Amino acid sequence: MRFPLSSLYMMIKTASKLGELPLQILHKIVFCSLIKAALLTYNASNMQRAEIEKIIKGIPASYRALINGKLYLSALKFVKSFNDLIKNAKEPFILKEANIHYILDFLKETVGKVGVIVVLDCGSIPELVTLTSRFASLNHHTTILNKAFINPKGVTAFLTEQLTAFNRKTFLRQYAQLLKETLNAKAYIKISTIDLVAHQQGVTIENFLASLNMLKIFDQINHFAKQDSVLITSDHGYDIIADEHGLYVTHGYKGECPLNLSKVALFAIID
Numbered sequence: 001m002r003f004p005l006s007s008l009y010m011m012i013k014t015a016s017k018l019g020e021l022p023l024q025i026l027h028k029i030v031f032c033s034l035i036k037a038a039l040l041t042y043n044a045s046n047m048q049r050a051e052i053e054k055i056i057k058g059i060p061a062s063y064r065a066l067i068n069g070k071l072y073l074s075a076l077k078f079v080k081s082f083n084d085l086i087k088n089a090k091e092p093f094i095l096k097e098a099n100i101h102y103i104l105d106f107l108k109e110t111v112g113k114v115g116v117i118v119v120l121d122c123g124s125i126p127e128l129v130t131l132t133s134r135f136a137s138l139n140h141h142t143t144i145l146n147k148a149f150i151n152p153k154g155v156t157a158f159l160t161e162q163l164t165a166f167n168r169k170t171f172l173r174q175y176a177q178l179l180k181e182t183l184n185a186k187a188y189i190k191i192s193t194i195d196l197v198a199h200q201q202g203v204t205i206e207n208f209l210a211s212l213n214m215l216k217i218f219d220q221i222n223h224f225a226k227q228d229s230v231l232i233t234s235d236h237g238y239d240i241i242a243d244e245h246g247l248y249v250t251h252g253y254k255g256e257c258p259l260n261l262s263k264v265a266l267f268a269i270i271d
């Protein structure tokens with residue numbers, strides 16, 4: 001299964017030209033572009049659309065245009081191909097990409113060796129695009145691998161339960177360590193920030209954007225990226241759900257929702 005990368009790269013290219021923009025705003029722009037695109041394909045209510053438009057209005061005017069232009073068009077392209085991909089992924093257990101053995105073999109073959117492993121619990125596509133864009137604007141070479149780990153349940157346990165086959169305990173930290181050993185890395189870190197924010201009671205998209213300290217996550221990764229190549233990945237992403245009260249962030253959502261990103265964990269290489 002090939003992941004639709006060209007539209008993601010378009011987003012990264014556009015976002016990486018905003019090098020001077022505070023990371024928190026860059027994240028907001030990327031996040032809002034994807035959600036705005038998702039709401040269009042979802043047939044959202046006026047109230048749900050108004051919620052995202054209100055957040056967009058809070059972005060400095062000079063950058064706001066991007067959410068109606070270049071970045072948005074790439075986000076729309078991405079969301080459409082992503083939805084097709086997820087629709088075809090209805091039979092998760094026959095998917096090779098849902099199997100850690102397969103993923104580790106793929107990484108060994110395509111990446112070989114990397115300096116440091118970073119596992120972001122609940123790190124989703126908006127964060128991966130934001131971080132990759134910022135590293136690209138700092139003249140790092142950035143790559144997103146053309147295969148992703150598919151997590152059909154959108155929860156950590158789907159991944160960590162597979163660790164017993166490697167004689168390991170079912171903790172996400174153990175996955176990070178397994179990646180470290182597989183790719184002969186020097187170190188690994190697991191960052192829980194995104195998952196903690198997503199688990200706040202009924203977290204609206206506005207709360208989510210305000211609570212998530214992207215700069216802190218960036219600094220933690222940049223500490224290593226200054227001197228080494230870094231592989232950034234996650235266990236699952238998150239979903240954007242829409243109900244009569246508004247738009248929320250969660251993961252492992254079982255119903256229909258505008259953006260079902262919790263099923264995917266990308267691999268980004270910064271070097």
Ligand SMILES: [Zn+2]
Pocket residue numbers: 122156195199251
């Ligand atoms: Zn969680």
